[in-house]
Amino acid sequence: MTIFGKFLRAEREKRNWTQSDFGEKIGLNTSAISRIENESQRFSKSKLKALSDLFQIDEQVIKDLYFADKFAREAFQYNCSETIFSVAEQNVKYIKQKKETQGQIEFK
Amino acid sequence: MTIFGKFLRAEREKRNWTQSDFGEKIGLNTSAISRIENESQRFSKSKLKALSDLFQIDEQVIKDLYFADKFAREAFQYNCSETIFSVAEQNVKYIKQKKETQGQIEFK
DNA sequence: TTACATTTGCTAAAAATAAGTCAAGTTGGC
DNA sequence: GCCAACTTGACTTATTTTTAGCAAATGTAA
Numbered sequence: 174m175t176i177f178g179k180f181l182r183a184e185r186e187k188r189n190w191t192q193s194d195f196g197e198k199i200g201l202n203t204s205a206i207s208r209i210e211n212e213s214q215r216f217s218k219s220k221l222k223a224l225s226d227l228f229q230i231d232e233q234v235i236k237d238l239y240f241a242d243k244f245a246r247e248a249f250q251y252n253c254s255e256t257i258f259s260v261a262e263q264n265v266k267y268i269k270q271k272k273e274t275q276g277q278i279e280f281k
Numbered sequence: 282m283t284i285f286g287k288f289l290r291a292e293r294e295k296r297n298w299t300q301s302d303f304g305e306k307i308g309l310n311t312s313a314i315s316r317i318e319n320e321s322q323r324f325s326k327s328k329l330k331a332l333s334d335l336f337q338i339d340e341q342v343i344k345d346l347y348f349a350d351k352f353a354r355e356a357f358q359y360n361c362s363e364t365i366f367s368v369a370e371q372n373v374k375y376i377k378q379k380k381e382t383q384g385q386i387e388f389k
Numbered sequence: 390t391t392a393c394a395t396t397t398g399c400t401a402a403a404a405a406t407a408a409g410t411c412a413a414g415t416t417g418g419c
Numbered sequence: 420g421c422c423a424a425c426t427t428g429a430c431t432t433a434t435t436t437t438t439a440g441c442a443a444a445t446g447t448a449a
Contacts, residue, residue: 175368176375191424205408207426217407219435233362241365244352245372254341255373257349258366260283264353265363267284299394313439315396322438325404 177242178212184228185210198227215243285350286320292336293318306335323351 185195192206199220201209208214216224221239225232248257293303293314300314307328309317316322324332329347333340356365 175372193424201407202409203425204410204427207424208408211426213427214408215406219407233360236359237362237365237368240356240359240361241368241372244355244366244369245376247352248348248369249373249376251344251348252341253348254345255370257345258352258370260345260349261352261356262363262366264283264349265357268353268357300396301394309438310440311395312397312441315394316439319396321397325438 175238175241176212177216177238178210180238181216182210199223283346283349284320285324285346286318288346289324290318307331
């Protein structure tokens with residue numbers, strides 16, 4: 174399951190941790206953990222590294238799950254149309270390519 | 282061009298407005314407009330409706346451009362992998378479907 | 390050079406995020 | 420029934436990020 178909260182819950186349960194075990198390790202109380210697992214609160218971006226250390230899961234994987242979830246929620250909340258993610262993908266390509274050609278000397 | 286700043290600039294120029302003309306209409310000064318057009322500042326979400334009225338462009342279109350841009354920038358900034366948007370798309374589907382089945386009476 | 394347009398450095402103000410508190414529930418064993 | 424684990428509501432507070440105005444700098448065209 175790629176939903177971030179479900180992912181967290183699954184990983185926590187794999188390790189047989191209660192929410193308060195997990196909360197202690199990551200620095201949150203049980204209300205927060207519960208809300209995060211149930212997707213009514215977001216996990217904090219600044220704790221992603223700590224999470225990847227704690228779970229021993231590659232940070233890129235964690236980050237991708239986190240942002241895919243964030244974007245999905247936002248797109249849903251604001252009723253974006255279905256094309257939005259392919260447009261976003263194009264935009265990333267554009268930005269990357271722009272970044273690359275930047276810094277090159279421009280001749281007029 | 283689907284990049285939001287470029288889109289704004291193009292629409293403004295179509296109408297032969299200076300940044301300060303546009304700024305006056307939408308409630309921002311030229312600094313803000315400049316930064317928004319150059320993508321070093323984001324257009325404010327709360328002004329999207331006003332923008333759609335001003336440009337006479339369907340709000341859905343404006344919103345989609347806005348969020349596609351936002352997501353792309355964020356994905357780029359945090360170096361998300363390329364798969365992220367298809368995962369996000371799946372997640373939206375999941376959320377929608379979950380929302381639908383919610384509220385239905387559950388029999389055990 | 391003058392005038393208008395645009396960009397940028399600095400910064401206060403505003404907004405978004407993050408997370409705690411505390412109380413009042415549920416849920417699922419045993 | 421009891422207990423521990425979990426959920427949820429209704430806040431409040433703290434922190435971080437972002438916005439956008441001002442003024443100064445730069446660009447640009449006549």
